[in-house]
Amino acid sequence: MANIQISQLSKSFGAHRVFDALDLEIPDRAYVCLLGPSGCGKSTLMRIISGLDSDHTGSIRFDGHAVESLSSADRDIGMAFQNYALYPHHTVEGNLRFPLLAPKQKGRWSSAEMTKRVHETADLLRITPLLHRTIDQLSGGQQQRVSLGRALIRHPKVLLLDEPVTHLDARLRFSMRSELKQIHKTMGTTTIHVTHDQQEALAMADVLVIMRNGRIEQSGPGMRIYRDPDNSFVAGFLGDAMRTLLTIELAGEGRARLDTYEFALPDDLASLVAQAPHREITLALPNTSFSIDPTGPLTGTVVAHEMIENTQRIVLKVAGQRIKLLSNRVERVKNGDGVRIRVGITDGMIFDKQSGQRLRA
Numbered sequence: 001m002a003n004i005q006i007s008q009l010s011k012s013f014g015a016h017r018v019f020d021a022l023d024l025e026i027p028d029r030a031y032v033c034l035l036g037p038s039g040c041g042k043s044t045l046m047r048i049i050s051g052l053d054s055d056h057t058g059s060i061r062f063d064g065h066a067v068e069s070l071s072s073a074d075r076d077i078g079m080a081f082q083n084y085a086l087y088p089h090h091t092v093e094g095n096l097r098f099p100l101l102a103p104k105q106k107g108r109w110s111s112a113e114m115t116k117r118v119h120e121t122a123d124l125l126r127i128t129p130l131l132h133r134t135i136d137q138l139s140g141g142q143q144q145r146v147s148l149g150r151a152l153i154r155h156p157k158v159l160l161l162d163e164p165v166t167h168l169d170a171r172l173r174f175s176m177r178s179e180l181k182q183i184h185k186t187m188g189t190t191t192i193h194v195t196h197d198q199q200e201a202l203a204m205a206d207v208l209v210i211m212r213n214g215r216i217e218q219s220g221p222g223m224r225i226y227r228d229p230d231n232s233f234v235a236g237f238l239g240d241a242m243r244t245l246l247t248i249e250l251a252g253e254g255r256a257r258l259d260t261y262e263f264a265l266p267d268d269l270a271s272l273v274a275q276a277p278h279r280e281i282t283l284a285l286p287n288t289s290f291s292i293d294p295t296g297p298l299t300g301t302v303v304a305h306e307m308i309e310n311t312q313r314i315v316l317k318v319a320g321q322r323i324k325l326l327s328n329r330v331e332r333v334k335n336g337d338g339v340r341i342r343v344g345i346t347d348g349m350i351f352d353k354q355s356g357q358r359l360r361a
């Protein structure tokens with residue numbers, strides 16, 4: 001197992017700079033999720049760690065040893081990327097055995113040891129009954145497990161998983177996630193898992209790394225980041241389903257304005273706005289802060305609505321901004337309806353609008 005240290009990493013594709021002096025440390029045995037919007041550099045970072053990309057500057061160390069001069073095969077890593085890359089006409093057993101037969105591995109395992117590894121790995125992933133089937137006779141979920149088995153069979157120091165469960169249906173995705181966590185618990189391999197799914201990252205990561213435009217916006221335990229985001233991007237991206245971010249204007253003396261509605265900020269926020277560098281701030285509120293009320297001070301238009309179990313989710317447009325209301329009470333609304341909205345400002349967080357930085361006590 002290994003800790004991974006990335007220092008001063010820079011990488012460009014032509015004139016497009018993806019990373020500029022990026023630093024990241026991944027602790028030994030951690031399960032790390034890289035989370036960020038499309039194009040932020042997640043897959044490029046995985047390719048660099050794996051050794052598939054060598055056209056960059058900076059240093060990559062596994063347990064303090066520089067690996068830049070090592071090829072992928074010599075880095076002691078297992079990789080499972082989203083297109084599986086299995087041999088479709090070979091059996092599951094043949095695909096699992098393949099990494100043990102690589103030229104660099106010659107003489108490392110006897111035939112009996114290889115067979116033992118294949119069976120241990122198949123047991124771990126619960127694919128033993130499939131060993132003699134060819135890949136093209138398997139479901140997507142089974143193929144994904146074989147792909148994972150192939151990544152694990154050499155007991156690598158580091159496991160790199162790029163969107164490993166993205167293409168599975170919801171039920172399989174859920175069970176594969178817990179299998180992955182169980183395997184990680186059993187083997188303790190330092191694992192880096194790329195995803196753009198917030199719920200998946202929160203459910204799986206010991207360490208969550210949130211990226212945007214080739215930079216790390218925040219890293220640490222997922223729930224801690226969720227509750228205590230450093231900036232408005234992280235607050236919005238990680239809390240998309242649960243939080244609304246609104247631009248409001250400060251009106252002096254602890255008061256603020258949203259459209260025509262002027263209101264007093266609660267004491268905890270009022271004391272913070274004194275240090276706000278600009279008049280515009282971003283206020284983040286739980287989606288449960290909003291309710292439809294004929295006497296409410298704000299006017300909005302229903303843009304979308306749905307029921308999720310016993311909860312109603314209504315998206316409203318208010319003065320060009322979106323409010324995502326969550327309610328246990330079922331409101332009879334349809335798209336395009338004009339409604340009045342009440343806001344309860346509790347558990348709010350505020351951010352400077354321009355820099356996005358959190359204003360803290």
Ligand SMILES: Nc1ncnc2c1ncn2[C@@H]1O[C@H](COP(=O)(O)OP(=O)(O)OP(=O)(O)O)[C@@H](O)[C@H]1O
Nearest residue numbers: 013016018036037038039040041042043044045196
């Ligand atoms: N081979 C390439 N040539 C040119 N630009 C590339 C190449 N590969 C990636 N890029 C660019 O580098 C940036 C980072 O891409 P990358 O694939 O790492 O993002 P990502 O976060 O993995 O995105 P996604 O979630 O969509 O897979 C993007 O702007 C992308 O367009």
